[in-house]
Amino acid sequence: MRFLVTGAAGLVGxxxxxxxxxxxxxxxxxxxxxxxxxxxxxxxxANPRFNLIVGDLFDFTTVIEACEGVDAVFHLAANTDVRYGxxxxxxxLDQNVIVTWNILEAMRRxxxxxxxxxxxxxxxxxSTLLPTPEDGPLAIQTSLQSASKLxxxxxxxxxxxxxxxxxxxxxxxxxxxERCTHGHIFDFCRQLHAHPDxxxxxxxxxxxxxxxxxxxxxxxxxLALHHPTPPVGIFNVGSLTSCALTxxxxxxxxxxxxxxxxxxxxxxxxxVGSCPVIYLDCTKLHRLGWQxxxxxEAAVRRTVHxxxxxxxxxxxxx
Amino acid sequence: MRFLVTGAAGLVGxxxxxxxxxxxxxxxxxxxxxxxxxxxxxxxxANPRFNLIVGDLFDFTTVIEACEGVDAVFHLAANTDVRYGxxxxxxxLDQNVIVTWNILEAMRRxxxxxxxxxxxxxxxxxSTLLPTPEDGPLAIQTSLQSASKLxxxxxxxxxxxxxxxxxxxxxxxxxxxERCTHGHIFDFCRQLHAHPDxxxxxxxxxxxxxxxxxxxxxxxxxLALHHPTPPVGIFNVGSLTSCALTxxxxxxxxxxxxxxxxxxxxxxxxxVGSCPVIYLDCTKLHRLGWQxxxxxEAAVRRTVHxxxxxxxxxxxxx
Numbered sequence: 001m002r003f004l005v006t007g008a009a010g011l012v013g014x015x016x017x018x019x020x021x022x023x024x025x026x027x028x029x030x031x032x033x034x035x036x037x038x039x040x041x042x043x044x045x046a047n048p049r050f051n052l053i054v055g056d057l058f059d060f061t062t063v064i065e066a067c068e069g070v071d072a073v074f075h076l077a078a079n080t081d082v083r084y085g086x087x088x089x090x091x092x093l094d095q096n097v098i099v100t101w102n103i104l105e106a107m108r109r110x111x112x113x114x115x116x117x118x119x120x121x122x123x124x125x126x127s128t129l130l131p132t133p134e135d136g137p138l139a140i141q142t143s144l145q146s147a148s149k150l151x152x153x154x155x156x157x158x159x160x161x162x163x164x165x166x167x168x169x170x171x172x173x174x175x176x177x178e179r180c181t182h183g184h185i186f187d188f189c190r191q192l193h194a195h196p197d198x199x200x201x202x203x204x205x206x207x208x209x210x211x212x213x214x215x216x217x218x219x220x221x222x223l224a225l226h227h228p229t230p231p232v233g234i235f236n237v238g239s240l241t242s243c244a245l246t247x248x249x250x251x252x253x254x255x256x257x258x259x260x261x262x263x264x265x266x267x268x269x270x271x272v273g274s275c276p277v278i279y280l281d282c283t284k285l286h287r288l289g290w291q292x293x294x295x296x297e298a299a300v301r302r303t304v305h306x307x308x309x310x311x312x313x314x315x316x317x318x
Numbered sequence: 319m320r321f322l323v324t325g326a327a328g329l330v331g332x333x334x335x336x337x338x339x340x341x342x343x344x345x346x347x348x349x350x351x352x353x354x355x356x357x358x359x360x361x362x363x364a365n366p367r368f369n370l371i372v373g374d375l376f377d378f379t380t381v382i383e384a385c386e387g388v389d390a391v392f393h394l395a396a397n398t399d400v401r402y403g404x405x406x407x408x409x410x411l412d413q414n415v416i417v418t419w420n421i422l423e424a425m426r427r428x429x430x431x432x433x434x435x436x437x438x439x440x441x442x443x444x445s446t447l448l449p450t451p452e453d454g455p456l457a458i459q460t461s462l463q464s465a466s467k468l469x470x471x472x473x474x475x476x477x478x479x480x481x482x483x484x485x486x487x488x489x490x491x492x493x494x495x496e497r498c499t500h501g502h503i504f505d506f507c508r509q510l511h512a513h514p515d516x517x518x519x520x521x522x523x524x525x526x527x528x529x530x531x532x533x534x535x536x537x538x539x540x541l542a543l544h545h546p547t548p549p550v551g552i553f554n555v556g557s558l559t560s561c562a563l564t565x566x567x568x569x570x571x572x573x574x575x576x577x578x579x580x581x582x583x584x585x586x587x588x589x590v591g592s593c594p595v596i597y598l599d600c601t602k603l604h605r606l607g608w609q610x611x612x613x614x615e616a617a618v619r620r621t622v623h624x625x626x627x628x629x630x631x632x633x634x635x636x
Binding site: 147 | 422454469552
């Protein structure tokens with residue numbers, strides 16, 4: 001098969017590209033290199049079944065050209081900056097909603113019948129139903145990023161129903177692992193690389209997260225793809241447990257064998273829109289036979305070891 | 319106070335304008351006259367406290383100019399064509415999502431702190447939790463229109479949380495009443511005006527709807543506006559009961575004193591994305607003291623009498 005992978009040079013994207021190539025498929029990757037990194041595609045680029053388009057998916061012409069001859073689309077490109085969302089109020093609309101519409105419309109015109117989409121557990125907002133199932137209560141959106149992902153999901157569902165497209169939506173918890181270059185685990189590692197004696201934590205740190213290794217995420221997507229699903233299949237992708245932020249800090253400092261002073265910046269959440277608890281009910285995926293190979297601690301430790309072995313990713317200029 | 323009302327010449331918009339003027343407020347109306355009608359603003363236009371801007375809200379300059387000196391916004395403009403949504407796949411994104419973002423961004427820049435938004439019960443999709451409460455299960459979106467309304471709601475919530483805006487979201491059931499010019503009740507009246515001997519019903523007619531008079535909708539919005547609410551207040555607005563489509567047909571033919579042959583076009587829903595049942599739990603509004611003054615039958619009958627008295631609205635060229 002011939003797959004289009006958007007966000008091909010990102011964390012989930014580059015692992016997806018590698019896996020699809022390993023399974024013998026043809027892959028067209030698209031990346032703008034705003035967040036993605038060329039070096040994550042070094043292996044893929046040596047493969048004659050891989051082609052990369054460096055471009056902006058906001059440009060519909062780029063999207064329609066990328067869709068030529070494609071059987072299915074992994075739409076994994078997104079604005080990944082959650083924390084500073086309110087500083088750039090148009091960015092999530094453009095990069096997460098309008099870009100997704102571009103993908104869907106190009107698929108419709110090119111008669112491509114399968115999309116896999118990376119959504120986020122943040123759409124559950126301040127849900128108190130824990131673990132949260134896929135049909136959990138419709139939550140008030142607390143960040144532009146989660147709003148834009150919910151909006152993208154909604155258009156994907158409507159296109160699926162209206163035009164006979166199969167849609168697989170994955171609501172990822174906190175994805176970490178090799179090639180991780182954003183998120184709070186990365187930020188902590190970057191800080192401790194710069195000053196191993198102290199760690200600044202935004203807010204009071206009283207949040208819970210569900211860390212999942214990127215390879216487990218790719219497993220989940222491919223399993224669902226090869227399994228019969230309804231026209232719109234929605235899957236939570238998280239770990240079996242949720243852990244306190246302070247636990248993850250303990251794993252990081254233990255992996256690095258350091259004992260920094262932990263400084264919390266103040267009461268309340270890290271920023272407006274930061275979900276207090278992410279803990280997903282992944283029963284639907286478990287029923288398909290999926291289980292995460294790495295638990296949260298192992299997933300975080302792998303990330304820390306990877307970044308320690310690749311310190312250039314932690315440099316301020318990186 | 320000075321209010322901006324978008325979609326001012328529409329069904330809900332024109333009644334809102336009239337009510338706000340009657341309460342002594344200043345009103346800026348915006349309408350493109352694509353769906354709205356000049357004649358619905360005849361009374362308002364004679365009032366020196368009313369100003370109308372004929373323009374397209376997709377143009378950000380129009381929006382920011384309309385927001386000058388405004389205290390609160392009733393954002394009621396929308397693409398109202400649900401049935402033919404899949405023929406125009408970009409329209410709901412442009413008119414319902416990007417326009418809403420334009421409103422929000424203009425509010426942010428002009429420091430306007432209150433928005434009231436007309437959403438739809440269609441966002442509950444094929445919900446089997448009936449009557450459906452505001453925090454009902456997150457549903458798979460079945461039409462571009464409902465997808466775009468959910469997307470708009472999501473951005474409104476995110477802006478409210480991120481920039482300290484008060485948001486009141488109203489999920490309307492089937493709004494009917496005087497000045498009704500779209501929806502299936504209107505379509506039935508138009509058909510029976512052209513040929514009183516027969517009525518064609520799309521699909522098998524096996525759907526249930528909750529009709530609500532437009533004046534009750536305006537009551538609900540103003541009540542919530544003048545009541546303390548959380549930063550994001552979401553309210554279902556529907557009748558106390560849900561009724562079969564065939565019941566509403568009976569009320570129409572009874573009101574017109576005719577006995578047409580009813581022809582159902584075939585099995586299944588009227589169109590892809592038509593919700594099977596709309597029946598809303600309006601407890602939140604009831605607790606504020608709101609009750610609909612007209613039950614579904616009275617609301618439908620008033621609509622039929624209005625259209626019979628204003629037959630030019632039923633002409634094919636109208």
